[in-house]
Amino acid sequence: MAKQELELLRELMKKKGVDICLIPTADSHESEYPGAHFAARRYLSGFTGSAGTLAISADWAGLWTDARYFLQAEAQLKGSGITLYRMGEEGVPALEEEISARLPHGGTLAYDGTVVNRRLGIGMRRSAEQKSGRILLEDLPGEIWADRPPLSSEPVFELDIRYAGQTRTDKIRRIREQMEAAGAEAHILTTLDDIAWLLNLRGSDVPCNPVFMSYCVLTLSSVYLFIQETAVSPELRAKLERDGVELREYDTFYKAIPAVCGGRTVMLDSRKVNEQVYGALKPEQSIVDCPNPSELLKAVKNKTEADNLREAHRKDGIAVTKFLYWLKKQIGREEITELSAAEYLESCRREQDHYLEPSFTTIAAYGPNAAVVHYSATKESCAVLRPEGFFLVDSGGQYLEGTTDITRTVVLGNITEEQKKHFTAVLKGMLALGGARFLQGCRGINLDYLAREPLWAMGLDYKHGTGHGVGYLLNVHEAPNGFRWKMVPERVDSAVLKPGMVTSDEPGVYLAGKYGIRTENLLLCTEAEKTEYGQFLEFEFLTMVPIDLDGIDREEMRPEDIDRLNRYHRQVYETLSPYFKGEELAWLREATRQLV
Template sequence: MNQFTERIEKLREVMAEKNIDFYLIPTADDHSSEYVSDYYKVRNYFAGFTGSAGSLLIGREMAGLWTDGRYYIQAERQLEGSCVSLFRMGSDGVPMITDYLKAHLPEGGTLAFDGQVIDRTQGQDYEKIVEAVHGRILWDKDMAGQFWEDRPERSCAPVFELEEKYSGKSRKEKFAELRRFMDAKGGDRVLLASLEDIAWLTNLRGGDVTHTPVFLAFALIDRERVGLYVYESAFSEEVRAHLMEDGVALKSYMDIYRDLEGLDGGCLLYDGTKVNYALARSVSEKVQVLPVDINKMIPKSIKNETELQNLRDIHIKDGVAMTKFMYWLKTNIGKIDITEMSASDYLWELRKNIDTYLDLSFDTISAYREHGAMMHYRAVPETDVALEPADMLLVDSGGQYYEGTTDVTRTFILGPVSDEMKKHFTLVCKSMLNLANAKFLYGCSGYNLDILARGPLWNLGIDYRCGTGHGVGYLLSVHEAPNGFRWKKVPERNDSAILEAGNVTSDEPGVYMEGNYGIRTENEIVCVRDEKNEYGQFMKFETLTWVPIDLDGIDPQWLNPEDIRQLNVYHEQVYEKISPYLNRDEKEWLARYTRAI
């Protein structure tokens, strides 16, 4: 019996004592975050699966991990030898957790979970399932977490202010806009729990989640004051003074639950997908609750002109680092020892030298040969392999800078590759450029446009088991709703909103051949207005990412004249924007790798 099965068996003993049929452990924190700090990795502790998405359901005689297509391969390997079965979300015949519970929760049964890490909307779904069998929910204790010996403390990293030259708007202006929204809805208060939304609203950043510069906080806002529930030791005297001037009062982090219980009437606005179940259950019965869409209330996904100009600037700096990395990799492969990890470290050093660098935006994916087929592979000493002058290396990486967040993927040809690899590499490039060059009427979402990227691969009878792209925050999470590209709507992803001018989205089609190789080419693009005529407002995309696409992988027979024109235009712009920052040898090399084909 491995350690994870032993931990599950101990939890089952308590479940039996309390007559609990199923215990649910999601990947979440008190704030519905996608990425969480170490304190909240209870699912990892019980299952050993380290992916950023997945929920563990433990029954008396079953244990199942539900995760999406990005993590199928990783989850299979990490669950091997344990009692946990993999449920491949989105695959034919695989039920969602709610469907599984509907089928297996017995009459009068009990479902338990920690109400602080389940959002209100999910909690309501579970309530309906339990009510149907006249059962009960236990939600007020972190029952699983109590077994975690040496559990890390909640993070309390220093909080800093983001200057207006980066944010483009003062927090007082943002507070005023939020209060106008509140008035239009007839609300008296707003409750915020999402860390990214609070950070954006207050023009503050922190370090409580790895690679996502946010701080643990709740916010309760009325017409006069902003109550910010935090770990106060994270705030310097200077930051506190500035907040006080702007009408922000700091309060103790856990006091939010008590203060919600003490509300005496009025109308409270919140988004049920961004407020945890325990918070919602704490709201006084005297209060009217009005559900709202967080993305309409906190429009952080629509970047302002200051943010957009900053992003244009930082993508050139970031592109220089990526181009220097590509030059180093391509000219040294087979001459010096390079591994997945040492390549990743070299790229990190290049980014760290950028003057406004703060952190990576996620753990770099440096994936050679078959590792590239694992969409979110991370090299560690046990898996690190040497790179050879053959096959392909996929590198997905990005940085957090004062001027914004970057995310870029390139697949590098290190030596001889098969004709099939070149075909797939070329069609992934075509797919990315097809979408980046789209022109469309306002009102379209990524759901309408995804076929432009996926179509060339569907024509081969292949697909990639993920979306084509995700929204990107501004010095926030590298994954940001509500904009994205995917061919079918996935409600829990919340990324099918109408594309608005100022939305920044990744464009990253790929091919993943399990056990052989993976290919992904990713640029960030921003939605902008184009012409307006009798048919309506047309929209298009402006490219933000400027990094060569490895021409050693391009087979022109798979491109039509328009594809070739798009690639040549892109490479011409890459050379124009990046070459001024390179030395002579790098510049000569870049001219060759951005040549017209």
């Protein structure tokens, strides 16, 4: 049975002569976690995952999402009348292909031009042209959404130089140097993390990402920041203006584009700039289409940021380790649910200085729920933890000193030999990648096999990347670095690894209906020795939290695996022990004991 919201949209589509309406998971800035104001896809489908595209016609609806959400989407779409399209699976048509097939000759395809990026828009226009159809750039879901949440406008704050490590004027100068090298005279920025990094500002308009609703245009002589007036204090406004940043109202951005960009060669990234921006540019405008220069610049953390990140992970290590101690001691003594465990972990983080918020919604998954890669517990569905099996916790925090992301799989009681073998294989892969030494010029695709080899040897795999880039008090998922065994162009995570980049290392095993295992540390890329063969690089573990020794099959560990684990646990103990005492310290000592 179709949802009532779908039927309301179909009635509006009929009135406007629309044959297919496209609704992506996006805001006007290509944010990974759009705010409530932009949650049209969730409103219409009921699917709560962070990635997916919905398409609707009079007698059909389909939702495309990736392997992380197959199980979740299947459950949440049940009874909605929406067909699940499992992206990347054999025989599953791509979005553009299916729309081309379903759009009638001369038909109309509609979507909100402010939430569809240019590259997706090109594909949709191609689909319409194949049927001699037309594109209608209108926000149809917004017209039926009676109680739509307003656009967020939380206060913006300045990130002090002791955290940023570089002034905004220096960052602006570096961007302009790249603009000039590319022959560009204006640069349009619509991605919130790039704008926040460039101007050393942070906010809270997007859940878990400390960014603010804004657009930015740089020319070789001016900087225009389009932002909601209520979000900026008079003091901060004065500081920005002293640094040459002219503030304009957020909702005037599209109208201002012709004036501030007219006659200039414009640099932009069509993967991120939306269709409405292109509509505001003149047809004859000269465009340099390339990744935003800030994407790579902010991925390479400076010394101040790297030092602060070590401090952030020390604090986070204290919080997560206190949580693990509590969990191990209290399991079987009191009722603990997935949600109450996540709440306790959050309370441990809130005790740390300069903690702001989670860096993403905590994944707290017991037993079979952990086989759902991006599982999200609810009051109706959350499981009660028992003193047996595995409990997977994937969580992170935003601190003034940086962003954290960690996964630990905890043994709550008896586990099988199969579970131990799988736990050990995941651990071996994580440690092997973290211990890699490689020549400068390597990409994540060159190293991913180190994490997967123990699993591939057993005929196992996981359907997600091994690692993603992590921002500095910004997005927990940040291009352009990552670990992946094959190229996935839309992920944009295959950049050459450089010293200063932070990347997650998180292999896993997921057996539907049984259990899931993932172990994750964050890695800081650093310089190793330089020889006649070139500059070698290596990784430093930033994450400082014990790995559950109760899950290890000692017979599956090679001498090099044991050495890597022991060296890591020595570092964890040395880093955290000064902040523990009594029973907690004794537990930490035992949790990081040397494996022989």
